Amino acid sequence: MLAFALRRIVISVPILLVASFIVFALATYSADPLGPLLAKNPPPPPSVIAAETARLHLDQALVPRYLSWLGGLFRGDFGPSVVSTQVIGDQLAGRFWITIRLVVLAMVIALLLSVVVGVITAVKQYSKSDYAATFLGFLFLAMPSFWLAILLKQGGIEFNGAVGTQAIYTIGSSSVPAPKGFWANLVDIAGHLVLPTIALALISYAAWSRFVRASMLETLNSDYVRLARAKGLPRRTVMVKHALRTALIPLTTVTALDIASIIGGAVVTERVFQWKGLGDLLLTSIQTSDVYALTSWLLVAAVVVIVFNLIADLLYGVLDPRIRYA
Amino acid sequence: MSPAPSPTTDTVLEVSGLNVSFPSSDGAVRAVRGVDYALRRGEILGIVGESGSGKSVTSMAVMGLLPNTAQITGSITFDGQDLLTLSEQQLNGIRGDRIAMIFQDPMTSLNPVYTVGAQIAEAVRAHRDVTKAQALERAVELLRTVRIPNPEQRVSSYPHELSGGMRQRVVIAIAMANDPDVIIADEPTTALDVTVQAQILDALKAAQQETGAAMVLITHDLGVIAGQADRVMVMYAGKLVEVGSVEDIFYTPRMPYTLGLLGSLPRLDQQSERLTPIPGSPPSVVNMPPGCPFSPRCPLSTPECDDTEPVLESVGTDHRAACHHSSEVSGARPDEVFDTATVDADALGEFVQAAEGQA
């Protein structure tokens, strides 16, 4: 299994290299990092422009520029930002944990919700609760993530207005300044997580619960569940041990495939709740044509996606004895 | 373990007036239409019929494994209680303990994520208060009974590591785990290679002798029945059309359908020039018209057959048949009633001509 993991990591390196080069080239050719500087009025002196050009390696051709950025990565240097005072690596690291806790928490909640809803709708197929859950699932699938997030935020604001105090946080990922003490800080962070997590989880769970339902229906109709019933096992044992256990295996793959889109959803959700996370960094980088920050951001996102997929594959191997990684 | 046979009869399972239908968009599918039979202690009862004749549905009804949409009437008496009136929980006390079942496809009957030992042990522990270790020991013992080599190692194999024949032995081991009174085997050899079929039938026989259970052997293969069963029931379109001992069915069938089945069977013990297939295919069991369902395919069909459906009537000792013309069938050979399989000479001639033209 270790060999399998290592091989997978080795295979993903060229993917990352090619992806980063394409993104780097696209970003370089489509935007001018000097744009904001040149647009200034009065125009800055040529010496300033020349200095900035050199600082951002804009005097180099595309390939050497990419290679020097790549070389810098090994030293932990993500390249110069258009904001000269900013270090891209520090920005990424600081915001990474803000965003990842939203993404992971939303995923866990969405997974739990999808399993519960999926199992209930499969077991009670064509019942009223099945139809209601199905309709609700379709509704969330059809809802733009930002629209739902804005609604939740508005709900939070109105709730706070009604109770006359800041009961639910609607802005930011934590209070500024942060409260003193570990526990106070934790509670503060958790409080800020509530609404964005709900928004992101609701958008994600719907597709998964449909998948769990279909998968569960398949195992419920399988011959081995019939045999388990023929053994005289109690209904609960048949459901959990035979139907659900087997039905959940493919969910790992489906979840891993959706990681990229959940990170995308987090970008939108962060925007609504004005978090200073990775999403904000991405959008700012795009607006300021910060080529190095943008490429680094996408590289980090790609690494996260690949790592999650690797974990999912390994988990699959543990859950399904038919898969053996030689 | 088994209760003492009741004083009046040694019948272990009695099915009477069983009707099963499924709703469908085209109308009710009447899969089983009034089936009665009694299974005697320790006997092997064969049920023969084409696919869709209701033979599997009949036994699924006994196990209480039909989907909730199935509408079931009649009664299934086992050990003095009507299984159809029991709750799911009460049924669970009987299923796997007193009545066990073996399914057709061993490739899909076992859960892929558990070892075969765990799946056998689970069956034991569902009805016996034993530890996991004891249950696994029993699993090894059972695997040995069904003649799986190296049972100590095989007990921790996953299903995908075993061949189809081995998996079916595991399923048989599960069925005999609690020494049941009745084993229902639903086409146990159909999905297997011909070479393995005989071994599985041996394993089944071993299981039946070991447990002393009565067995219902469902198959479409008369060859399987001939070697195994004591009595035979022939089903057609959801009904019993002939019931009798193996000798009755094979040597003096009284229903044209049974005769047709025999005629379609290649046999080494009888001199016959050609096989006699039954023309046509079984009827749909939706919107059935009155009359004998076999009539459209029956060479002996008369207007009476299209008007009234014959009932099962006694035609000998423990031999019953449902046919208006059962006396005519008596003593007939298949090729006297059905057309033998012949090649269309004209078509063959055209084919030869075309082939020559191309050459």
Place this chain on the structure above:
Amino acid sequence: MPEPRTSTTLTDQAQLAQTPGAAPVDREFTVAERSQTQLVFRRFLQHRAAMISLVVLVLLVLLAYVGGALWKYDVGEITPDNSVPPSLDHPFGTDAVGKDQLAQVLGGTRISLQVSVVVTLFATAIGTLWGSIAGFFGGRIDTVMMRIADLVLTLPLVAVAAMLGHNFGGTWYLIAFVIAGLYWAYVSRVARGVVLSLREKEYIEAARALGATNTRIILRHLVPNALGSILVNLTILVALAILLETALSYLGFGVQNPDTSLGLLVSEAQTALTTRPWLFYFPGLFIIIIALTINFIGDGLRDAFDPQQTKVRQ
């Protein structure tokens, strides 16, 4: 052996069964085969949610195009009434500068629909071709082609689309091409899976054994059998494209003024949620209705094309 009969309608079947006096062959009422197309069509018609959705969607499209052309205000036209709540004159109200919101929403619906149709057509065409070629040839070609698709799938779509949208975007068709340039990878995966599974099917092998040409196999066997999956994915893609377009426009990297889209309208309205809520709710509602109806239609198609679930266990 009698010829297998193909009964054209359901009534044929019923009449047949109720006529015991019919000819001997007819009495042998085997289950009549209906053609695949008829079965699919019939099952789709029976899917109530899908049928209702289809009607609603058609009405919505008519409203957007015909209704939009007939409506007294044009997109971007400034009326003297600013910040009017919904009324008879302005059913969806007006915004702060007096633009009639019904005209805006209908205009936005048109753009959003156009974006999704263009995305779906291009992504399906490229992705199906890409995936089928990879699946059909297999081996090294398959590996290289699917690695390229994986590469696209590894990146968060919204992020890449936002980057490209910022740099190339603004007008609706450019945004559509940007989204299509990313979604094809999803389609190619599905198409490859379908081709791979079909390639192994016995009836394809049988056709090959009977000497059918590649063209015949593709046209007679592969395409009709892949049609279900492709159609279902087509509908999913339409819904996804609408949602991505609106998200991009919300982030400010999608459709820009003077074009308008449903996402842009919601984005412009979010600050006015407390004062002029109608600006927020109507475009959002339209997005939901479009995506919801399309998803239900897709669900109906999936059910219609999948005969498995109507199988009665015997």
